[in-house]
Amino acid sequence: MKKQDLSRRSFLKFGAAGLAAIPVVSMGISTAAAAERLDESAPEAQALNYKHDTTQVDHPAHSPDQKCINCLLYTDPSATEWGACAVFPNKLVAANGWCTAYVARG
Structure with a gap:
């Protein structure tokens, strides 16, 4: 019975360590995925009139600042x-x- 308790304890200890590692691993994955720059020709960029350079924007809602x-x-x-x-x-x-989608930081 003691051996079974140790196995259960080991299982719980390693299980807790595994659960604790999930956020760290997922953070690394999301950081790597976020490294891709948005292409101005992408459909989502075009839908919101995104431009890399604010001086190149010609839109009635745009202000140079x-x-x-x-x-x-x-x-x-x-x-x-x-x-x-x-x-x-x-x-x-x-x-x-x-x-x-610009919203002034206030």
Whole structure:
């Protein structure tokens, strides 16, 4: 009976360690997937008039001071060149880019 308790204890210990490792592994996978830059010609980018360079935007809702880096949806304002955006999951957008989903960071 003691041997069975040790086996159960070992199983629970290794099971807990495995569960604890899942977030760490999934974080690495999502970071790797997010490394791909959004292509301006992608359907999701075109649907929201996304451009890498805000100075190249010709849209009535656009203002020259609007850039991804100062948008509320740009999830890492410390990323000064390319960063993640809540609108485009697993893609990076240009910090100086723009799209119609722009929301001023306030």
